[in-house]
Amino acid sequence: MQKVSCNVEALHEMADTLWYVRLKPEQAVDFHPGQYLLVVMADDDKRPFSIANMPQENGEIELHIGASPDNTYAMQVLKRMQEQGRIEVQLPAGKAYLRESRHPVILMAGGTGFAYTRSILQRMLADGLHKPVFIYWGVRHQEHLYAHEELVAWAAEHKELTYVPVVQNGGEQWRGRSGLVHEAIMEDFPSLTGYDIYVAGRFEMAGVAREAFKEKGVDAGRLFGDAYEFI
Template identity: 80%
Template sequence: MQKVTCSVEALEEMADTLWYVRLKPEVPVDFLPGQYLLVVMAEDDKRPFSIANTMNDEGVLELHIGATPDNTYAMQVLKRMQDQGQIEVQLPAGKAHLREDSHHPVILMAGGTGFAYTRSILQQMLADGLRQPVFLYWGVRHEDHLYADQEMKAWAAEHKELTYVPVLQNSEHWQGRTGLVHEAIMEDFPSLSGYDVYIAGRFEMAGVAREAFKEKGIEPDQLFGDAYEFI
């Protein structure tokens, strides 16, 4: 992997406890849609964050970081970025990147800021021209955590092959889908045979989804998620 120092071009709170970060590497970097980087806090302390965009002419890296006050793992990273104005990263990492040679219909499933992973993949598919149906399911606890809701609605309105389904766990006034995001997919698809499914979110969510999707006929080599390297 390549190690590079990045200047912090933007660090903005998108919603309560959710941060947008834009980094500018000092030299050009390469990565595939759906890969992640490691923030180097120390040689024995490297913290993974999904890259939320694709490679572009500006050469920037976008991150979406969830950081509550009790989450020192992420808060320490944000504080170093704020204090120093730069950060060292290693990349690319991750095997669950977009399979651009596949023509299967695609389901992207995100939990919370796992949306960053699915956004990178979707952005590349849109740039290439959608050749197959794509369904993006985004599960969050609260409505204000759908920080890219307007962007997703605009993309779905522009591309007839794209379906966007936000799913909330907790809401009294929400008129859309509620419950757990993997269960929404289970309800909508009688079978997952023949689909490429990409998953990002908490390890517990990824593990539950894997077992549930097996019952729907998912082929193991068409289920992608970096969590599966560890669970």
């Protein structure tokens, strides 16, 4: 992997406990959509975060970081970025990147796992959609759908793209799908045979989804997620 120092070009809160970061590497970097980087806090402390954009000509890298005062793992990273204005990273990491395929695609994200699916979706949109693509984004609360308007606009522009937000704890104001995101997919697809499925989120969610999708005939070789390297 390549090690590179990055200037912190932007850092702000998108929603409660959710942060947007834009980094400018000091040298050219290369990665596949769907890969992640490691923030180097120390030689023996490297912390993974999904890259939220496809490779850019200007080399900039976007991150979406979930962090709260009780989440020191992420808050320490944000604090260093704020105080120093720069950070060292290693990349690319991860094997669950976008594959070339004629299969229709399902992107499933939980929380800030959306960053992973956004990178993949950006690449597919830039190349032109020639097959059905479904993006399911599950969050606990409606306000955590921080890129909702962006996805609505993309779906309106591309007839091949379907966007389904799923809110676990939807209040009275929420009129969309409720519950768990993988269950929404199970309800909508009689069979998952012949689909490429990309999954990002908590390991527990990824594990439950994998077992559930087996019941729908998913091809294990077409189910991608960095979590599956560990569980």
